[in-house]
Structure formats: structure tokens, C-alpha cells
Amino acid sequence: MAIIKLSAIERRRLSAFVTCLVLAIFAWLFTSLSNPYKYTVRRVVSFRNAPQKRAFHPLQPDTVNAIVQGTGWQMLFSKFDEDKKTIDVDLRTLDVKNYVVLSAQLRQINAKREVGREIIAINPDTLFFDFSSRTVKRVPVELVTAITYQKQFSQSGNVIIKPRYVTISGPAEALNRITSWKTDTIKLNDANEDFNARVNLRGSKEGNLNVLPRSVRVNIPVDEYTEKTIEVPVKLVNNHNYYDVKIFPQKVKVTLTTSLGNYPDLNEDDFEAVADLELWRHSGYSVLPVKVTRLPSYSKVVKIEPQNIDFIIKK
Structure with a gap:
């Protein structure tokens, strides 16, 4: 591959040419973007001064196309501009009409916008409404x-x-x-x-x-939580045939987390621990697991000791 070798003078001339070309492009862009343009942006309609005695429903989407008069710079960055994304529409005329003409409100709409960035037209220009009680x-x-x-x-x-x-x-x-x-x-x-x-x-x-x-x-309410252990009697449930059942042990130790504010007042009356005899009758369990079915609000059981209890049925 042929390699073009430039002398020092030629390299300086080429560098000067490229620099001038870049500056000329930037100058052209700056001049072009400083000129006024008309461009279209999407805007969300926000209603104010809604009628108090008439319920209404807009018959068109809540967005409109706004034609804006601004510079090329403003047009270039319009998609990144998060400010003034809504257009405030005054609904006072709905007290006597079922439509609002946006072109009649351009002056008050533009009063909240920066100078040199006015909205000159809105499409659709008329918003229609359906009324109900x-x-x-x-x-x-x-x-x-x-x-x-x-x-x-x-x-x-x-x-x-x-x-x-x-x-x-x-x-x-x-x-x-x-x-x-x-x-x-x-x-x-x-x-x-x-x-x-x-x-x-x-x-x-x-x-x-x-x-x-x-x-x-x-x-x-927010409070610090700590652990507490309480002995709770075990209640036998689903003893439909009224067997004479002895359980061992009769109490279990329930360790739970509770707020410091509730800690002093907790006792066994706040809890209910049960063992289900149906597990023996229908599933042949030789020991019954213990479940806590009632405990204070916003408390959480950490462990139950023992988790299973023995039982003897006297016939």
C-alpha cells in the first residue's frame, strides 16, 4: 500500500485547512441553529377552573400537538426539555358551552412560557366534552x-x-x-x-x-424489637369423639420478637397454641406438631420448644 509522505510545510498547510473547515462547519451550525423555526411538540393538557355543577368527560385524548415558534437550538433540545410539559386549559366556558377553543387562550397559555418560545397554534384547536350528572x-x-x-x-x-x-x-x-x-x-x-x-x-x-x-x-408507630420467651399451654383441637387424651408436655416455650413497648405486658393469655388430633386419626401421626394460632399484633414467632408433643389416648 502506497503511503503519502508530506513535508513539514505540507503538514502544516493540511492542519490549517482541517482547522478552518471545522471552524467553518461550527460557524454554519451556530448560525443555522440561531435562526427562528416552527416545530411541533406533544403536550399534556391540564384542566383548571373546572365547572362545579357539571360533570364532564373529554371526548379526545389528553395530549395535543403544539406548534412552537423558537430557535433551532430550542428545537434541537425540545425532546430533552422536561419543563413546561403541560398546557393549562381554562374550563370556565364549559358553564355555558360543551367545548373549549384553545386558540382563544393562547395569550394566557404563553404567559407562563419563556419569551421567544411561544406556542403559535395547537392541534386540535377545539376540545369537546360530554356532560353527565x-x-x-x-x-x-x-x-x-x-x-x-x-x-x-x-x-x-x-x-x-x-x-x-x-x-x-x-x-x-x-x-x-x-x-x-x-x-x-x-x-x-x-x-x-x-x-x-x-x-x-x-x-x-x-x-x-x-x-x-x-x-x-x-x-x-415504630419501635425497637427484642426477643421474649413465654410458656404457653397447648390446647387440643378436633377431638370430635371426645377421647380422653393426655398430652406431654402440657406447655411449650414460645420465643418471639416483640416491641419494647409491648414487652412488659405480654403473658400467656395473649397466645394460643394448638395441637390437632385429626393428624392422628387420618394421617397416623405418632406425635402432634404445635402451632401458634393467636399472638399479639406485630409480633413474630421465632421458635417453639418442643415443636412436637407426645400424647396418650385412654380408651
Whole structure:
């Protein structure tokens, strides 16, 4: 393969040519991208000032095509721009009409946008709505959490939500699909104390639904956990033929984890341990396994000693 050998002067000339070419390309790009252009972007429609006495349902998707007047730079980065992804549409005219003309609201829509990046047209320009009677429904609040606890800590009691129910109003068709209303996600890492705060409810994805109140107070009790061992009497179940049965031992040791707050008050009355005689009658068991069927809330059985008990049936 032939190799072109350049002299020092020729190499300098070639380097200068390439540098000038690159600079010229950048200058051309900069000039071109600084010119004004019209380009189309997808925007989500957000409704405000919804009519209070009329329930409505949009007859088109919740996104529109917005034609924007901006520079080439703005067009280039429009897909990466996460700001101003919604268009606020005022629904006050729905009190007397069943449609909204977006071109009539361009001035107020652009008032929230940066200068030199105005929307000049929207497709579709007119949004139509279907109306129905407005109904009211009460649904429970559904708490959404993403909580990790510090070692040896955990939730120690029932979550308290005030108020427990919220009132939603809107079209009957939409309300029939709703059985609960979720909160924003509570995110906690290495939690080691009670959580007590006001939490916002998730916003409605449909502009024709109203939710009251918009927030609830949430209390999540958190406590440190430790182990405790308690002797619990074993109860024989499913002795349908009323056999005279003796079990050995009559009590088992139950080791469990419980919160420090509940530790002093725990006793054998809080537990129920059972052995099922049906396992002997139908399966021929020679010893009966013990199960704990009742224990305090938020406690967890670690082990049972012994796990199986002997029995004697007197005929």
C-alpha cells in the first residue's frame, strides 16, 4: 500500500485547512441553529377552573400537538426539555358551552412560557366534552409506603390515618371504577422512630374529578424489637369423639420478637397454641406438631420448644 509522505510545510498547510473547515462547519451550525423555526411538540393538557355543577368527560385524548415558534437550538433540545410539559386549559366556558377553543387562550397559555418560545397554534384547536350528572362518593384512603427500617426496628402498631375516608365528586361512570384513593408515597430509610406528618393525596388524572380533603395526617408507630420467651399451654383441637387424651408436655416455650413497648405486658393469655388430633386419626401421626394460632399484633414467632408433643389416648 502506497503511503503519502508530506513535508513539514505540507503538514502544516493540511492542519490549517482541517482547522478552518471545522471552524467553518461550527460557524454554519451556530448560525443555522440561531435562526427562528416552527416545530411541533406533544403536550399534556391540564384542566383548571373546572365547572362545579357539571360533570364532564373529554371526548379526545389528553395530549395535543403544539406548534412552537423558537430557535433551532430550542428545537434541537425540545425532546430533552422536561419543563413546561403541560398546557393549562381554562374550563370556565364549559358553564355555558360543551367545548373549549384553545386558540382563544393562547395569550394566557404563553404567559407562563419563556419569551421567544411561544406556542403559535395547537392541534386540535377545539376540545369537546360530554356532560353527565355529578355524583359524590366516599372511599377509603390507601396509604402508599416505601419504608426500610433500621436494624431491630419495625412497625409496632396499626397505622392511623385521619381522616380515614375522602370524598370524591364527578361523573357516576368514573366514580364506579374507584374503590380507594392513594396517597403520595411515604419514603423513609433506616426508620427508627414514629412517623407523624401530613401526607398529600395523589392528584386526579382526570380534570372532572374533585377530591376533598387534599391531604391526610398519617401516624406510623415504630419501635425497637427484642426477643421474649413465654410458656404457653397447648390446647387440643378436633377431638370430635371426645377421647380422653393426655398430652406431654402440657406447655411449650414460645420465643418471639416483640416491641419494647409491648414487652412488659405480654403473658400467656395473649397466645394460643394448638395441637390437632385429626393428624392422628387420618394421617397416623405418632406425635402432634404445635402451632401458634393467636399472638399479639406485630409480633413474630421465632421458635417453639418442643415443636412436637407426645400424647396418650385412654380408651
